[in-house]
Amino acid sequence: MPRTLEEIDADIAKFREALDELALGGKPSRMRHGDREIQFAGGSDPEAPLRRRLFELRTERARLTGEAAPGRPIYL
Numbered sequence: 001m002p003r004t005l006e007e008i009d010a011d012i013a014k015f016r017e018a019l020d021e022l023a024l025g026g027k028p029s030r031m032r033h034g035d036r037e038i039q040f041a042g043g044s045d046p047e048a049p050l051r052r053r054l055f056e057l058r059t060e061r062a063r064l065t066g067e068a069a070p071g072r073p074i075y076l
Contacts, residue, residue: 002064003060003064005061005064005065008057008060008061008064009061011033011057012054012057012058012061014033015050015053015054015057016054018031018050019047019050019051019054022046022047022050031050036053038050038053055070055071058070059071
């Protein structure tokens with residue numbers, strides 16, 4: 001069953017908050033939401049999995065709303 005726009009937006013807000021915390025010096029070691037969990041290993045880039053999941057959520061949102069996907073090229 002497809003997720004609602006509100007559920008996707010809530011997930012996007014949660015992952016953006018985690019990225020903001022990381023940018024302000026916080027070092028989360030684990031993030032869990034529903035059945036998904038991201039765990040950061042020491043020494044690895046903790047930003048990459050957050051950005052990857054945020055991209056997936058934006059793509060899912062674009063499919064639902066009909067907006068342009070975030071990775072789609074822009075033609076002028």
